[in-house]
Amino acid sequence: MENKENKQQESKLLVKDRDVVVPGQVLAEGFDFLPSYGTYRTNDKILANKLGLIHLEGKVIKTIPMAGRYHPKKYDVIIAKVIDVGMNAWRLNINSAYNAMLSSKEVGGSGGYGSYPQKGNLSKIYKIGDYVFCKITKVSGQNLVDLSTNGPGLRKLYNGRIIHVNTHKVPRIIGKKGSMVNMIKQATDAKMVVGQNGIVWLQCEPKLESIAVRAIKKIEEESHIPGLTNRIKEFLEKETGKKLDITEKNDKEDNEVKNDIQK
Amino acid sequence: MTYKNRLDGRKMNETREITAKAGVIKKADGSAFFKIGKTWAYAAVYGPRDFHPRFMQDPTKGVLRFTYAMMPFSGMGERVRPGPNRRAKEIGMVSGNALRKVVNLEDYPNAVVDVVVELPQADAGSRCAGICAASIALADAGISMTDMVAAVASGVVDDTVCLDLDYEEEHYPEFAKEKVDSEDVADIPVAIIPSTGEVTLLQMDGIMKKEQLIDAIELAKKKCDEIAIIQRAAIHDKYKGN
Numbered sequence: 052m053e054n055k056e057n058k059q060q061e062s063k064l065l066v067k068d069r070d071v072v073v074p075g076q077v078l079a080e081g082f083d084f085l086p087s088y089g090t091y092r093t094n095d096k097i098l099a100n101k102l103g104l105i106h107l108e109g110k111v112i113k114t115i116p117m118a119g120r121y122h123p124k125k126y127d128v129i130i131a132k133v134i135d136v137g138m139n140a141w142r143l144n145i146n147s148a149y150n151a152m153l154s155s156k157e158v159g160g161s162g163g164y165g166s167y168p169q170k171g172n173l174s175k176i177y178k179i180g181d182y183v184f185c186k187i188t189k190v191s192g193q194n195l196v197d198l199s200t201n202g203p204g205l206r207k208l209y210n211g212r213i214i215h216v217n218t219h220k221v222p223r224i225i226g227k228k229g230s231m232v233n234m235i236k237q238a239t240d241a242k243m244v245v246g247q248n249g250i251v252w253l254q255c256e257p258k259l260e261s262i263a264v265r266a267i268k269k270i271e272e273e274s275h276i277p278g279l280t281n282r283i284k285e286f287l288e289k290e291t292g293k294k295l296d297i298t299e300k301n302d303k304e305d306n307e308v309k310n311d312i313q314k
Numbered sequence: 315m316t317y318k319n320r321l322d323g324r325k326m327n328e329t330r331e332i333t334a335k336a337g338v339i340k341k342a343d344g345s346a347f348f349k350i351g352k353t354w355a356y357a358a359v360y361g362p363r364d365f366h367p368r369f370m371q372d373p374t375k376g377v378l379r380f381t382y383a384m385m386p387f388s389g390m391g392e393r394v395r396p397g398p399n400r401r402a403k404e405i406g407m408v409s410g411n412a413l414r415k416v417v418n419l420e421d422y423p424n425a426v427v428d429v430v431v432e433l434p435q436a437d438a439g440s441r442c443a444g445i446c447a448a449s450i451a452l453a454d455a456g457i458s459m460t461d462m463v464a465a466v467a468s469g470v471v472d473d474t475v476c477l478d479l480d481y482e483e484e485h486y487p488e489f490a491k492e493k494v495d496s497e498d499v500a501d502i503p504v505a506i507i508p509s510t511g512e513v514t515l516l517q518m519d520g521i522m523k524k525e526q527l528i529d530a531i532e533l534a535k536k537k538c539d540e541i542a543i544i545q546r547a548a549i550h551d552k553y554k555g556n
Binding site: 071073074075076077089091093098100101102103116117118119120149150194275 | 343344361362363364373416418423425453454455456457458459460461507508509510542546549550553
């Protein structure tokens with residue numbers, strides 16, 4: 052009986068897709084919608100509990116965060132800084148509220164898979180202050196984070212420059228299938244690694260390096276204005292004087308946005 | 315004579331002019347300013363971040379630290395000695411409690427969220443301005459919270475209930491232009507959670523009658539709903555291009 056009565060009440064959606072919402076804002080009324088990440092239900096209302104963009108998937112309402120620190124997630128590939136060396140493990144700063152552990156068993160390297168665990172002084176492999184490109188293998192309920200450098204491309208980062216960017220802009224810096232990163236790489240001949248935690252490692256000639264840094268900052272600042280790819284391409288062509296040829300360029304901006312959301 | 319014309323010409327249920335803006339401090343994770351008349355509050359939020367000393371960490375939920383500070387020449391009287399004092403510590407504690415109700419600290423075990431409120435100038439109502447600024451800053455920092463707390467003070471001047479007293483009204487007998495009936499001035503800061511109407515801060519300074527107390531709280535509650543709209547607009551303005 053009760054269900055029937057509820058269904059008779061009409062459910063109302065009070066926001067549109069991709070709207071900016073703030074905590075406490077009412078998103079929907081009635082029981083026809085389901086609260087997901089960044090939202091909660093009180094009585095017959097669904098409210099936002101995080102600042103973000105609304106994303107509707109059928110009946111499910113969730114918000115995509117736009118601000119805040121990096122929150123560690125399993126399988127994320129990140130850049131971390133070694134802050135402590137222990138007997139069997141390193142402790143790393145992953146640019147979030149919690150530090151991560153990297154066990155000596157999880158170290159990949161020239162020896163290949165399984166050739167470790169290392170004995171003796173772990174500083175010989177990674178010392179304090181080193182930046183390591185690694186992946187998250189586990190996040191516990193208490194936010195204890197385990198890392199691994201065993202995998203393709205995962206390694207210690209030598210030389211180069213570290214840039215901090217907003218964590219939530221990382222998908223835009225990478226671009227659709229890495230198109231944005233490849234564009235910067237092509238224009239500046241840079242070696243570049245982007246971590247999901249908002250740390251970017253960059254290595255190239257000093258002159259071009261500043262162009263790459265400015266391009267990244269430009270993406271970060273203007274990511275919400277349509278036509279980003281074209282603008283960055285123009286910027287890079289103007290600064291470097293090179294003609295860029297990108298095969299995958301100028302796909303519809305909508306696709307890029309969808310891709311961003313799915314990430 | 316009862317208090318009919320307010321010293322600065324406002325209506326009894328009118329606040330001073332309010333401006334709010336989000337994202338004013340670049341290095342902070344979230345920040346805001348909230349100006350109400352000549353009371354200016356800047357709030358910065360840092361975190362959630364690693365909490366030391368470790369014995370203060372809480373494995374079940376995060377910790378919210380609130381620091382309230384008046385700048386040396388912010389007051390109406392003498393220079394305020396910088397650094398924590400008895401008054402600042404108390405205000406920091408009650409303002410923190412006003413916000414802890416809405417922040418989902420269970421999401422940040424063992425971590426700390428630091429809220430720092432600085433007042434470049436204060437003309438009464440500073441704790442309310444601080445709370446308003448702090449909730450905008452917390453939301454701007456992407457902290458998980460059920461709602462944004464809104465706060466305003468109401469009070470009684472010369473036997474009349476009015477909203478958002480300034481410094482001169484709080485010291486009415488000194489500044490009065492007319493004959494004063496009652497020397498008593500009372501001031502009640504009120505903070506509410508707009509979505510539920512819960513009161514998270516209620517203090518009283520001075521003497522007033524029971525009916526006046528009820529009127530004053532109702533007046534402040536009503537105004538808080540309007541302030542909540544201004545707070546939300548401040549964040550929406552930041553992302554207008556979207």
